[in-house]
Amino acid sequence: MDKYRRVLLKLSGEALAGPKKMGFDEDTCKMVAAQVKKSIDEGVEVGIVIGGGNFWRGRSSNAIDRPKADQIGMLATIMNCIYVSEIFRSVGMKTEIFTPFLCGSMTTLFSKDSANEAFAAGKVVFFAGGTGHPYFSTDTGIVLRAIEMEADIILLAKAIDGVYDSDPKVNPQAKKYDVLSIQEVVDKRLAVIDLTASIMCMENCMPLAVFSLNEEDGISNAMKGQIHGTIVTA
Numbered sequence: 550m551d552k553y554r555r556v557l558l559k560l561s562g563e564a565l566a567g568p569k570k571m572g573f574d575e576d577t578c579k580m581v582a583a584q585v586k587k588s589i590d591e592g593v594e595v596g597i598v599i600g601g602g603n604f605w606r607g608r609s610s611n612a613i614d615r616p617k618a619d620q621i622g623m624l625a626t627i628m629n630c631i632y633v634s635e636i637f638r639s640v641g642m643k644t645e646i647f648t649p650f651l652c653g654s655m656t657t658l659f660s661k662d663s664a665n666e667a668f669a670a671g672k673v674v675f676f677a678g679g680t681g682h683p684y685f686s687t688d689t690g691i692v693l694r695a696i697e698m699e700a701d702i703i704l705l706a707k708a709i710d711g712v713y714d715s716d717p718k719v720n721p722q723a724k725k726y727d728v729l730s731i732q733e734v735v736d737k738r739l740a741v742i743d744l745t746a747s748i749m750c751m752e753n754c755m756p757l758a759v760f761s762l763n764e765e766d767g768i769s770n771a772m773k774g775q776i777h778g779t780i781v782t783a
Contacts, residue, residue, distance in 0.1 A: 552773040553701040555594040555668065557676075558585070559691045560706055562603035562629055564762050571603055573629075578636045581706075584768035585673060586640055593772050596664075596674045596698060598691040599633060601625030619683035626687060627652060630677035643672040649681030661697055668698075688746035696753045703750075703757045704771050705741070710761035711778035712741055728780045731757070741781060750783055757781040 560581065567574025585595055604625035605618075613621075627648060634644040645667040647659040656677060657663060667674045679690040695703050709717070710725070714737070717723040731751045734741050741759060742750070750757065760767050760778030770777065 552588075552591065552593055555596070555698065555700045556588075556702055556704050556772055557596040557598060557691055557695040557698070557700045558704045558706060558768065558772075559687070560597065560599045560633075560762070561708070562600040562625065564706065564708055565599065565629065565633065566603035573603070573632055575636070578633055579640070581633070581762075581768060582637045582640045582642070584766060585637065586642055587766075587769040588772040589642055589671065589673065591773075594668045594674075595772070596668075596676060596694065596700065597630070597633070598676050598687055598694065599626055599629040600687045601629060604628065616683035619679075619685075623678045623681070626679060627656065627677040630675040631655060634673075634675055637673055643670065644675060645672045646675040646677050648678035650678060652678070664698060685745065686743050688742040689749065692742070692746040692749045692753075692755060695755055696749065700755075703755060704768070705757060705759045706762040706768060706771075707759060708762065709759075710764065712739055712759050712781070714739070726779045728782065730782050734781060750781075754783040756783050 565573055565577055567577045588595055601622045605622050630646050634646055637644050646656040647664055648656040649659050651658055664674055676694045679685060679687055680693060691703055712726045713723040715723045731747055735747050758771055758776045758778060758780050760771050760776060764777060
C-alpha cells in the first residue's frame with residue numbers, strides 16, 4: 550500500500566535501553582532516529598510515544614500507592630522523550646514535546662491545534678506523560694492521541710516480530726498472525742495492547758501494526774505501509 554500520511558509510533562523504554570535493560574543505549578536511539586528521518590524526509594508526519602520501563606516498573610511494588618507509582622511512570626516517559634528528542638535533533642530533525650500537564654519550559658502543554666501546527670512545521674511530535682492520569686497505560690495514551698490527531702495507524706515497534714497465538718519463546722510451534730482483528734485480540738487475550746486501549750481502537754476504527762524494532766529498516770518500511778509483522782484491523 551501507499552505510505553501513510555500521519556502515524557503514531559510507540560517505542561518501549563526497554564527497547565531503547567538495549568542490552569543494558571536500564572537507561573539508554575545511544576546506538577539503538579540513533580538507529581531509530583535515522584529511520585524516522587527517512588520517513589520525515591519523504592513527507593510522513595510522525596508522532597511518538599515512549600514507554601517508561603527502562604526507568605520505572607512501579608506497579609510491581611506494594612510499598613507505593615498506585616497513583617504515585619503511575620505519576621513516577623509518567624515522568625519517566627518525559628525523560629525518555631527529552632532524550633530521544635535530542636538524539637533526533639542531532640541528526641537534523643525538528644521536534645516538539647507535548648505533555649498533558651504543565652512541565653516548566655521543558656515541554657509544551659498539549660492541545661490538538663498546537664500539535665497540528667507542529668506537524669505542519671515538519672516536526673516530529675512527541676507525546677509524553679501518558680494521559681496525565683493514573684490507572685491509564687501508555688497503550689491508552691497512544692491510542693487516545695492517535696484518535697485525537699486523526700492518525701492513519703499506530704505502529705508498535707517491539708522486541709518481537711509480530712503477534713503470536715502463544716509465546717514463541719516458550720512454544721516453538723507458536724503461530725504468527727499476518728492479519729487479525731482487534732476483536733480477536735480481545736477474545737483470544739493476545740495482549741497486543743491493554744484492554745482499555747483495545748476497546749478504544751475498536752470503537753474508533755484505529756488500526757495497529759506490530760513489527761520488530763530489530764528488523765533492518767523496520768520503522769521506515771512500516772511507515773511506507775510495508776508491514777512485515779502483524780496488522781491488527783479495527
